[in-house]
Amino acid sequence: MHKRFSLIGTGRIGWALSGLLTDLGWTIDRVDDVSDHQLKAYQKHFSSCFTPKPTPSQPTCLLICIRDDSFHELIRDLQQKPEWKTPHIIHTSGFHQAEILSPLRDVFQSEIHSFHPMISVIETNTDQGKKLLKKAWWALSGDNPSWMQNMASAWGLQTFLLPDDKKDFYHASAVMTANLIIGILRGAEATASLAGISPEDYEKIFLPLVDSVIDHIHQSGLHKALGGPIVRKDYHLLEREKAALKKAGLTDEYAMYDLLSRYLIQKMSIN
Numbered sequence: 001m002h003k004r005f006s007l008i009g010t011g012r013i014g015w016a017l018s019g020l021l022t023d024l025g026w027t028i029d030r031v032d033d034v035s036d037h038q039l040k041a042y043q044k045h046f047s048s049c050f051t052p053k054p055t056p057s058q059p060t061c062l063l064i065c066i067r068d069d070s071f072h073e074l075i076r077d078l079q080q081k082p083e084w085k086t087p088h089i090i091h092t093s094g095f096h097q098a099e100i101l102s103p104l105r106d107v108f109q110s111e112i113h114s115f116h117p118m119i120s121v122i123e124t125n126t127d128q129g130k131k132l133l134k135k136a137w138w139a140l141s142g143d144n145p146s147w148m149q150n151m152a153s154a155w156g157l158q159t160f161l162l163p164d165d166k167k168d169f170y171h172a173s174a175v176m177t178a179n180l181i182i183g184i185l186r187g188a189e190a191t192a193s194l195a196g197i198s199p200e201d202y203e204k205i206f207l208p209l210v211d212s213v214i215d216h217i218h219q220s221g222l223h224k225a226l227g228g229p230i231v232r233k234d235y236h237l238l239e240r241e242k243a244a245l246k247k248a249g250l251t252d253e254y255a256m257y258d259l260l261s262r263y264l265i266q267k268m269s270i271n
C-alpha cells in the first residue's frame with residue numbers, strides 16, 4: 001500500500017487528520033483549498049511531510065474535508081480534474097452520505113466512503129485536533145466496509161459501521177448532542193441574568209453543575225443521570241417557574257423549559 005494521501009480542505013478536520021496520518025509515516029501528495037491563506041499556512045506547517053517527487057503511482061486515498069455546503073460544487077469541479085484520481089475517496093461529513101461522491105466513483109473508478117468523527121473540533125491546532133480525533137468514535141459508511149475498517153484500524157481509530165441512508169437521523173442526533181445543548185445553556189444564561197448573574201458569572205457558577213451532570217452520565221448512564229424537580233415529581237415548582245419566565249417576557253426560554261420538562265416527564269414515565 002502507498003502510504004500517501006491527497007487532501008482537499010485544510011480546515012480543522014483536514015489539519016487534524018493530516019497530523020494523525022503524517023505521525024504514522026503517511027506523506028501528502030497533493031493539497032488544495034479555496035482559502036489561499038489557509039492553504040499557505042497548511043503547506044508551511046506540513047512542509048516536511050509532502051511526498052518526494054517523482055510519484056509514479058496514485059496515492060491511496062483522497063480526503064475531502066470541506067464545508068458541507070460546498071460538496072456539490074467541488075464534486076462537479078473534480079470530475080474535470082483527472083490529476084486527483086485515486087482508488088479511494090473519503091469525506092468526513094456527518095451530514096452527507098458517502099453516496100454523494102457517486103459521480104466520482106463513475107469518473108475515477110474509485111470506491112467512495114464517509115469517515116465521520118463524532119467529536120467537536122473548533123480550532124486548527126494539530127496537537128489538540130489529533131487528540132480529539134483519537135478520542136472520537138468514527139462512523140464509517142460507503143462502498144467497502146472491510147477496506148474502511150482495516151484503514152481506520154491502521155489509523156488507530158475507534159469505529160462503527162453506519163447505514164449510509166440513515167445519516168439524516170445520525171447527524172440530527174449529533175446536532176442535538178453538540179449544538180442544541182448549547183442552545184439550552186444560552187437560554188439558562190439569559191434566565192440567570194434576571195437573577196442578576198452576569199454571563200461571566202454564569203459560566204463560573206453553573207459549569208461545575210454541567211460537569212457534575214456529565215459525570216453522572218459517565219458513571220450511571222443517561223437514563224439514570226437526571227436529578228432535581230422532575231425526578232422528584234415536583235410539578236408545582238415547574239409550573240411556578242414557567243409562569244415566572246412567561247411573566248418576565250422570556251418567551252423562548254419559557255418554550256424550551258416547557259417543552260423539555262414535558263418531554264422528560266413523559267420519558268420518565270416510560271423508563
Ligand SMILES: NC(=O)c1ccc[n+]([C@@H]2O[C@H](COP(=O)([O-])OP(=O)(O)OC[C@H]3O[C@@H](n4cnc5c(N)ncnc54)[C@H](OP(=O)(O)O)[C@@H]3O)[C@@H](O)[C@H]2O)c1
Nearest residue numbers: 009011012013033034035065066067070074092093120121
Ligand atoms: N469541525 C468539526 O468539529 C467536525 C467534526 C466532524 C466532522 N466535520 C466535517 O468535516 C468537514 C470539514 O469540517 P471543518 O470543520 O474542518 O471545516 P473548516 O474548518 O471550515 O475547513 C474547511 C476548509 O475547506 C475549504 N473549502 C470550502 N470549499 C472548498 C472547495 N470547494 N474546495 C477546496 N476547499 C474548500 C474552506 O475554505 P473557506 O473557509 O474559505 O470556505 C476551509 O478552509 C465538514 O464536512 C464537517 O461537517 C467537522
